[in-house]
Amino acid sequence: MPLHRVAVIAPSPVSMFNLAIPELLFGKVEVDGGPGYEVIVCTPEPGPIATTGGLDLYVGRGLEAVEGADTVLVAGTGERYEPDPRTVAAVGRAAAAGGRVASICSGAFVLAEAGLLDGRSATTYWELAEELRRRYPALDLKGDVLYVQDGNVMTSSGYAAGIDLCLHIIRTDYGAAVANAVARGALVAPVRPGGQTQFTQTPLPAERGEVCADTRGWAMRNLDKPLTLTDLARHAGVSVRTLTRRFHAESGVSPLQWLLHQRIERAKELLETTGLPMDRIATASGLGTADSLRAHLVRRTGLTPTAYRATFSRLTVAA
Numbered sequence: 001m002p003l004h005r006v007a008v009i010a011p012s013p014v015s016m017f018n019l020a021i022p023e024l025l026f027g028k029v030e031v032d033g034g035p036g037y038e039v040i041v042c043t044p045e046p047g048p049i050a051t052t053g054g055l056d057l058y059v060g061r062g063l064e065a066v067e068g069a070d071t072v073l074v075a076g077t078g079e080r081y082e083p084d085p086r087t088v089a090a091v092g093r094a095a096a097a098g099g100r101v102a103s104i105c106s107g108a109f110v111l112a113e114a115g116l117l118d119g120r121s122a123t124t125y126w127e128l129a130e131e132l133r134r135r136y137p138a139l140d141l142k143g144d145v146l147y148v149q150d151g152n153v154m155t156s157s158g159y160a161a162g163i164d165l166c167l168h169i170i171r172t173d174y175g176a177a178v179a180n181a182v183a184r185g186a187l188v189a190p191v192r193p194g195g196q197t198q199f200t201q202t203p204l205p206a207e208r209g210e211v212c213a214d215t216r217g218w219a220m221r222n223l224d225k226p227l228t229l230t231d232l233a234r235h236a237g238v239s240v241r242t243l244t245r246r247f248h249a250e251s252g253v254s255p256l257q258w259l260l261h262q263r264i265e266r267a268k269e270l271l272e273t274t275g276l277p278m279d280r281i282a283t284a285s286g287l288g289t290a291d292s293l294r295a296h297l298v299r300r301t302g303l304t305p306t307a308y309r310a311t312f313s314r315l316t317v318a319a
Contacts (some may be wrong), residue, residue: 004036004037004038004070005038005069005070006026006038006042006180007040007071008022008036008039008041008043008073008074008075009063009075009087009090010043010049010057010075010105011043011046011075011077011081011083011084011087011106011107011110012050013050013081014043014050014052014057014075014076014077015052015076015077015078015105016052016053016055018075018078018104018107019075019104022039022073022075022166023039023041024186025166025167026039026166026170027259028185029174029178036159036173038169040061042061042063042065043061044062044063044084046059046062063086066090066091066093067093067094069099070099071101072102073101074087074091074101074104074107075103076103076104076105076125077105077106078105078106078158079128080106080131080153083132087110088110088113088114089114089316090220091111092115092116095114095116095152100152100169101152101276102154102156102165102169103124103155103160104156104158105124105125105156105157105159106158107127107155108128108155109124109128109135111134111155112139115172116153117138117153117155118136119138119139120139120150120151120153121140121142122139122148122150123143123145123146123156124157125157125158126143126144127146128158128222129141145157146161146164147164149168151281152155154169163186167183167188170182179239211235212246212250212251213250214236215236215246216251218235219235219262220262223284223285224284224285225286226286229243229255229256232247232255252281260296264285264296266285266286267285267296267305268297269299271305271312271313271315272312278294278306281293281305293305
């Protein structure tokens with residue numbers, strides 16, 4: 001079986017993490033006793049290139065390596081940058097020749113500049129999403145997903161989402177068994193669905209006070225109970241209005257928003273660490289019913305409880 005050739009284009013400065021992902025994952029693919037991919041790193045100006053970590057990295061191949069590649073993957077910088085016209089032209093030629101084109105993080109700006117995202121669904125790192133949408137309004141931005149495939153064009157969010165994109169490519173080329181074997185070898189999560197959210201809205205603001213700390217602790221110990229604003233205020237010994245004001249000042253959210261967040265986090269923990277049925281998890285986290293658990297989890301993570309457990313369960317790892 002001929003090697004699938006992947007040309008990884010490194011911008012300057014390049015994120016070393018972005019650049020390491022394709023080499024690490026594609027390099028672990030074995031098919032019929034031999035490698036499944038040939039990975040070539042290239043750049044518009046061969047030689048030392050800057051990295052976002054402050055180091056220089058030597059890249060010896062120029063953009064001629066893109067010619068004839070089965071897949072062209074543009075790595076990102078982790079931040080906004082102006083696409084090099086030579087890279088834009090090379091990526092455009094690769095797509096016109098029928099090759100698969102992909103990007104990690106801010107590499108999506110190169111694909112967009114080449115016109116490859118016009119009328120297509122695409123994504124990028126969430127901090128850059130609004131600028132990508134503003135600069136290239138013809139694309140359909142999916143701003144809160146891990147990766148998107150639209151025809152022969154693929155884009156991913158930043159950092160670890162590049163891992164998900166590369167595993168998706170491996171699964172597309174060689175099947176789920178090979179992709180999951182690579183994931184196990186690299187000690188990363190198995191192939192995750194691209195529609196899963198980037199979880200950018202999950203963390204709460206840092207708490208800035210301790211007036212309501214006792215009440216927050218009490219609520220955490222009683223998440224399985226149907227707590228109300230009145231219950232929280234009674235425990236704190238203040239009026240509902242005073243509790244709401246103090247709670248927001250310390251936590252950045254309302255008491256009920258904070259409580260819902262903690263319930264969902266408890267449900268996620270139980271999905272990861274236990275084999276409890278969904279109705280038991282819903283009750284233990286205070287979300288009521290399995291249907292309510294499903295609705296809240298899908299809204300927060302883009303995954304059903306079953307899919308979340310399959311993706312993040314620690315039980316298999318422990319076993």
